[in-house]
Amino acid sequence: xxxxxxxxxxxxxxxxxxxxxxxxxxxxxxxxxxxxxxxxxxxxxxxxxxxxxxxxxxxxxxxxxxxxxxxxxxxxxxxxxxxxxxxxxxxxxxxxxxxxxxxxxxxxxxxxxxxxxxxxxxxxxxxxxxxxxxxxxxxxxxxxxxxxxxxxxxxxxxxxxxxxxxxxxxxxxxxxxxxxxxxxxxxxxxxxxxxxxxxxxxxxxxxxxxxxxxxxxxxxxxxxxxxxxxxxxxxxxxxxxxxxxxxxxxxxxxxxxxxxxxxxxxxxxxxxxxxxxxxxxxxxxxxxxxxxxxx
Amino acid sequence: xxxxxxxxxxxxxxxxxxxxxxxxxxxxxxxxxxxxxxxxxxxxxxxxxxxxxxxxxxxxxxxxxxxxxxxxxxxxxxxxxxxxxxxxxxxxxxxxxxxxxxxxxxxxxxxxxxxxxxxxxxxxxxxxxxxxxxxxxxxxxxxxxxxxxxxxxxxxxxxxxxxxxxxxxxxxxxxxxxxxxxxxxxxxxxxxxxxxxxxxxxxxxxxxxxxxxxxxxxxxxxxxxxxxxxxxxxxxxxxxxxxxxxxxxxxxxxxxxxxxxxxxxxxxxxxxxxxxxxxxxxxxxxxxxxxxxxx
Numbered sequence: 077x078x079x080x081x082x083x084x085x086x087x088x089x090x091x092x093x094x095x096x097x098x099x100x101x102x103x104x105x106x107x108x109x110x111x112x113x114x115x116x117x118x119x120x121x122x123x124x125x126x127x128x129x130x131x132x133x134x135x136x137x138x139x140x141x142x143x144x145x146x147x148x149x150x151x152x153x154x155x156x157x158x159x160x161x162x163x164x165x166x167x168x169x170x171x172x173x174x175x176x177x178x179x180x181x182x183x184x185x186x187x188x189x190x191x192x193x194x195x196x197x198x199x200x201x202x203x204x205x206x207x208x209x210x211x212x213x214x215x216x217x218x219x220x221x222x223x224x225x226x227x228x229x230x231x232x233x234x235x236x237x238x239x240x241x242x243x244x245x246x247x248x249x250x251x252x253x254x255x256x257x258x259x260x261x262x263x264x265x266x267x268x269x270x271x272x273x274x275x276x277x278x279x280x281x282x283x284x285x286x287x288x289x290x291x292x293x294x295x296x297x298x299x300x301x302x303x304x305x306x307x308x309x310x311x312x313x314x315x316x317x318x319x320x321x322x323x324x325x326x327x328x329x330x331x332x333x334x335x336x337x338x339x340x341x342x343x344x345x346x347x348x349x350x351x352x353x354x355x356x357x358x359x360x361x362x363x364x365x366x367x368x369x370x371x
Numbered sequence: 372x373x374x375x376x377x378x379x380x381x382x383x384x385x386x387x388x389x390x391x392x393x394x395x396x397x398x399x400x401x402x403x404x405x406x407x408x409x410x411x412x413x414x415x416x417x418x419x420x421x422x423x424x425x426x427x428x429x430x431x432x433x434x435x436x437x438x439x440x441x442x443x444x445x446x447x448x449x450x451x452x453x454x455x456x457x458x459x460x461x462x463x464x465x466x467x468x469x470x471x472x473x474x475x476x477x478x479x480x481x482x483x484x485x486x487x488x489x490x491x492x493x494x495x496x497x498x499x500x501x502x503x504x505x506x507x508x509x510x511x512x513x514x515x516x517x518x519x520x521x522x523x524x525x526x527x528x529x530x531x532x533x534x535x536x537x538x539x540x541x542x543x544x545x546x547x548x549x550x551x552x553x554x555x556x557x558x559x560x561x562x563x564x565x566x567x568x569x570x571x572x573x574x575x576x577x578x579x580x581x582x583x584x585x586x587x588x589x590x591x592x593x594x595x596x597x598x599x600x601x602x603x604x605x606x607x608x609x610x611x612x613x614x615x616x617x618x619x620x621x622x623x624x625x626x627x628x629x630x631x632x633x634x635x636x637x638x639x640x641x642x643x644x645x646x647x648x649x650x651x652x653x654x655x656x657x658x659x660x661x662x663x664x665x666x
Contacts, residue, residue: 109530110522160487165479184460188483189530192455195487196521199494203513211506218498218513226491227405235404235484 082361086127092140093126094118096148100197112182112190113197117155120173124366125150125261129269131358132283136273143269146217149201150265153225156194157261159187161234195225217268224264233257242321250323251292258298259291266359285348286359293341294366299324300334342367377656384422387435389413391443395492407477407485408492412450415468419661420445420556424564426653427578431568438564441512444496445560448520451489452556454482456529490520512563519559528552537616545618546587553593554586561654578654580643585658588636592662594619595629637662 080088101114126147133143162169162177163184170180179187202218223229233256240253266287270280303326325334345363349356375383396409421442428438457464457472458479465475474482497513518524528551535548561582565575598621620629640658644651 107527107530108534109527113522156487160483163480163483165483185458185533186530188455188458188460189526189533192451192486192490193521193526193530195490196494196517196526199491200514200517200521203498203510203517211510214510215498215506219495222491222495222498226488226495227408231484231488231491232402232404235402235481235488238480238484239403 082358082365085131085358085361089127089130089140090123092130092144093123093147093151096144097151100148100201108182108186109189109193112178112186113194115181116159116178116187116190116194117152119155119175121151121155123147123151124362125154125265128262128265128287128359128362131362132266132269133273134358135352135356136270136275136279138273142272145201145204146268146272147265149198149221150261150268152194152198152201153221153230154261156191156198157225157230157234159191159194163187166234166238198225213271217271220264220268220271224260229256229260229264230258233260237322240323243323245323247328250325250328254292254295255288258295259288262291262294263287279352282348282352283359286345286363289341289345289348290363290366293338293345293363296325296334296338296341297367299326300331300338303331338367377653377660380426380653380656381422384425384435385418387425387439388418388421388442388446391439392446395443395496403477403481404484404488407473407481408489410476411454411473411482411485411489412447414450414470416446416450418442418446419657420449420560423557423560423582423654423657426657427561427564428568429653430647430651431565431570431574433568437567440496440499441563441567442560444493444516445556445563447489447493447496448516448525449556451486451493452520452525452529454486454489458482461529461533493520508566512566515559515563515566519555524551524555524559525553528555532617535618538618540618542623545620545623549587549590550583553590554583557586557589558582574647577643577647581640581654581658584636584640584643585661588633588640588658589661591620591629591633591636594621595626595633598626633662 097118101110101117103114105111105114126143129143129147129150130140133140158172159178161167162172163179169177171177175181177187178190182190199218199221202221203214205214225231233253236249236253237257240249245253263284266283267280270283275283302324325337328334329337342363346360349359392413396405396412398409400406400409421438424438424442424445425435428435453467454473456462457467458474464472466472470476472482473485477485494513494517497516498509500509520526528548531544531548532552535544540548558579561578562575565578570578597619620632623629624632637658641655644654
């Protein structure tokens with residue numbers, strides 16, 4: 077049973093997250109590298125990954141401070157990936173959340189380095205005593221973050237995504253790309269907090285299935301919004317995928333079937349929570365929010 | 372007392388290091404990202420960082436397998452930093468160790484991502500059971516690698532180095548840049564193995580002082596070689612620092628005084644080992660090797 081509305085919960089989580097990011101990357105710095113890191117991180121992000129962590133902690137009956145640093149670490153990995161993805165050699169985007177991208181603001185070199193330093197900072201947070209008092213569990217959390225971020229996850233997905241440009245790829249290949257590119261980190265956003273909150277194996281698996289379907293759902297919705305959304309609402313250049321000639325769910329399935337696929341993934345995500353001996357409303361609410369989001 | 376010549380020791384360390392890198396980044400892969408990661412790592416590097424780790428283990432009476440993965444992790448951080456440093460937006464180098472740089476060979480996007488994945492892989496190695504059986508010590512090792520790599524070390528140094536181009540900077544500022552840019556990781560190359568090999572606080576401090584002076588000495592020598600070396604011997608474009616209008620030790624001090632400064636740092640490094648109740652010959656030999664190196 078949830079004790080506050082989803083809007084209140086989001087506000088509470090975001091306030092908490094922003095406050096910690098403000099401490100870690102303070103405003104008053106004359107160092108361009110730190111300014112670029114802050115610019116890339118404190119930029120009005122939705123903080124969905126930390127929010128999923130807080131919802132997981134709530135579900136498992138743990139205080140938010142058990143998952144604060146895990147959420148922040150994942151958010152820093154997410155932030156660094158956006159900085160590098162936006163670079164001219166990659167997606168070449170000049171606008172992110174309605175503002176100039178990091179390399180437009182600070183130059184390419186500092187943007188590349190800001191991304192590099194954000195990744196190191198993310199991993200550093202997972203191996204400081206903040207994430208867990210049990211060293212073995214802390215190592216497990218750090219390991220999973222590395223795997224979700226690197227060659228087995230996010231970076232591999234981004235690489236394959238770029239390599240698939242102007243190529244005909246199958247639905248299975250597209251799914252594989254997105255399960256790595258965005259799915260791995262979203263899964264980690266639920267798994268790592270669940271590990272920190274001592275979830276048993278069965279619960280961990282159910283939460284993983286939830287996050288896995290949610291992650292793909294999130295991506296299919298993103299592909300759909302890239303077509304039906306407007307630049308002013310999205311805060312990024314609309315139609316960017318089409319101009320890059322990337323395969324998307326709508327391009328492979330058509331808009332209607334892509335929407336149906338998103339609905340199906342949504343239902344699978346919710347179903348994964350069935351039978352959990354916990355209050356799961358918040359995660360259901362978040363899944364609903366994501367499937368209905370306009371930006 | 373050392374039991375083999377320095378050449379034999381280097382060969383033994385390099386063979387060990389290459390063999391493990393070959394396992395971690397195997398040759399037979401059709402994935403361009405993994406190919407780029409391998410290309411950037413198995414490229415004839417001198418492996419000075421792992422070698423310093425093996426020498427530290429030898430000094431403290433530990434088997435090499437206690438420090439294998441620490442050396443590899445540091446080498447992967449070093450490799451990723453070279454890939455990103457060589458990018459057009461940074462040092463814009465097309466030649467590295469006599470071969471096309473990673474972005475020339477695989478394109479900028481895959482090179483940026485290969486660097487990102489190498490960093491994640493490096494951190495992953497430090498949090499797997501390979502580095503130490505004691506979880507607390509493992510966390511300490513991982514923490515120090517993160518700090519040496521990121522905002523408190525290597526990346527900050529590279530950022531400040533780029534920002535100092537075409538500017539008049541003081542000797543103190545130049546030293547600060549290099550202590551971060553190359554010094555932090557060289558220090559880690561000795562400190563992390565020392566921690567893994569249970570060095571006491573006094574020994575750890577002496578080894579840190581050794582590595583700190585050696586690191587700066589290494590950089591001053593690099594600046595000198597950039598002027599007096601030849602491209603064919605260096606394996607990189609000679610005079611790159613001058614053409615980028617970067618302050619260097621020779622440019623601030625003159626060639627002769629820069630050489631004297633390198634000699635002074637060399638002596639300081641050796642002196643830091645004084646009174647160590649261990650066989651320190653190998654570290655002295657390595658310091659001698661670095662000060663006399665031609666490439």
